Amino acid sequence: MKRFISIQQGVVIAFITSLGFSVTSCSDDPVPLTDPGASGPEFDYTWAQTADSLQNATYNSYLGSNGTFVQDNAGNSTFHYWPNAHVLDMLVDGYLRTGDESYSLKMKALVQGIKVKNGNTYNNVFNDDMIWLGNSCLRAFEATNDPEYKEVADLLWEIIKTSWSDDVFSGGITWKQDTPFQKNAVSNAPAAILAMRLYEIDQDQDDLEWAIRIYNWQKNNLVDPVSGIVWDNISMVNGVAVTNKDWVFTYNMGTWIGAGLRLYEATNNPVYLTDAVRSAKSSMTSIKLVSNGLLRDEGQGDGGLFKGIFIRYFTEMIEQPAINSSDRQNFVNFFKFNAQTLYKSGIQRPVMFVGSNWSALPGGTTDLTTQISGVMLIEAAAKLDEENLLE
Numbered sequence: 001m002k003r004f005i006s007i008q009q010g011v012v013i014a015f016i017t018s019l020g021f022s023v024t025s026c027s028d029d030p031v032p033l034t035d036p037g038a039s040g041p042e043f044d045y046t047w048a049q050t051a052d053s054l055q056n057a058t059y060n061s062y063l064g065s066n067g068t069f070v071q072d073n074a075g076n077s078t079f080h081y082w083p084n085a086h087v088l089d090m091l092v093d094g095y096l097r098t099g100d101e102s103y104s105l106k107m108k109a110l111v112q113g114i115k116v117k118n119g120n121t122y123n124n125v126f127n128d129d130m131i132w133l134g135n136s137c138l139r140a141f142e143a144t145n146d147p148e149y150k151e152v153a154d155l156l157w158e159i160i161k162t163s164w165s166d167d168v169f170s171g172g173i174t175w176k177q178d179t180p181f182q183k184n185a186v187s188n189a190p191a192a193i194l195a196m197r198l199y200e201i202d203q204d205q206d207d208l209e210w211a212i213r214i215y216n217w218q219k220n221n222l223v224d225p226v227s228g229i230v231w232d233n234i235s236m237v238n239g240v241a242v243t244n245k246d247w248v249f250t251y252n253m254g255t256w257i258g259a260g261l262r263l264y265e266a267t268n269n270p271v272y273l274t275d276a277v278r279s280a281k282s283s284m285t286s287i288k289l290v291s292n293g294l295l296r297d298e299g300q301g302d303g304g305l306f307k308g309i310f311i312r313y314f315t316e317m318i319e320q321p322a323i324n325s326s327d328r329q330n331f332v333n334f335f336k337f338n339a340q341t342l343y344k345s346g347i348q349r350p351v352m353f354v355g356s357n358w359s360a361l362p363g364g365t366t367d368l369t370t371q372i373s374g375v376m377l378i379e380a381a382a383k384l385d386e387e388n389l390l391e
Contacts, residue, residue: 057352067109228279254310308373
């Protein structure tokens with residue numbers, strides 16, 4: 001990402017009254033979250049129609065040049081690589097849900113436009129930018145069978161692998177190509193997901209081995225072994241390796257869950273599923289990630305996109321058939337509380353803008369990043385609703 005930000009971790013209440021347990025708990029107790037409007041008459045959530053409206057608003061309000069999308073809805077036309085990679089994911093969501101070919105045209109224009117706006121190359125000093133695009137391109141390839149997306153992902157993967165080094169922190173992919181002494185969660189778990197997506201398509205054992213190697217490195221260096229909380233990065237400070245355990249962000253939790261789920265499905269090793277479930281449970285209770293049962297406001301800018309990424313992989317956890325019914329219901333309750341809160345309280349209608357706080361209407365400028373997160377959440381709700389998993 002272009003701006004490596006610090007999100008201030010404020011002090012939040014010690015107990016979530018709507019949940020009825022300590023937010024620092026990582027127990028297996030049920031999470032009794034409910035529809036924020038449950039005290040009134042039954043409410044009809046039109047997830048698919050709302051997703052359509054949000055997709056249209058995003059396209060009409062943020063479209064810039066060359067099929068790419070601009071920074072905000074207030075006239076800042078700056079192009080940023082990594083949010084545009086997630087716009088591709090968002091468009092794939094819409095295409096898979098509707099089958100509308102207009103999405104495929106937008107997807108193709110966007111992936112080609114990213115190259116143009118990036119200096120006629122897909123190579124980027126930020127490894128995570130390329131990893132995000134590689135992942136969204138593979139989703140686009142699987143949705144459309146257009147080989148151009150696969151070619152882009154293959155190209156990016158070959159570049160990304162060159163930033164792995166065994167001699168610094170015993171492995172790991174650097175955050176940037178020019179920061180050999182900083183390795184982040186955001187440049188590793190998503191890379192493991194990319195490797196697994198490629199493995200699922202090509203059945204190349206080398207990709208599976210890469211995914212396992214990356215996953216094991218992150219587990220040993222950036223994941224709390226008790227809670228499954230993912231720490232942001234490890235870097236060299238005055239010659240000493242220092243792990244930043246203060247920065248805990250939703251997107252790092254989500255991609256760690258996503259990597260574990262894919263490795264479990266490919267290997268049938270229950271350790272991966274256990275890791276993913278542990279982290280998913282902690283995602284619902286950690287005071288660094290939630291407040292009053294809602295995923296925390298991580299600001300606009302880069303942080304605005306974090307929750308949408310988390311939701312993408314948390315949704316896969318809900319869909320995972322191997323988890324027990326109690327865990328699934330807890331995950332569904334948490335998801336529903338966030339989605340229903342945004343639906344009722346966080347979408348500015350009729351313009352259909354979404355801010356960084358899903359329990360409040362956006363005010364003033366709305367960044368592309370926060371908008372994408374909102375679309376991703378409603379698209380995920382529409383998907384789970386179609387699959388009858390929002391019961």
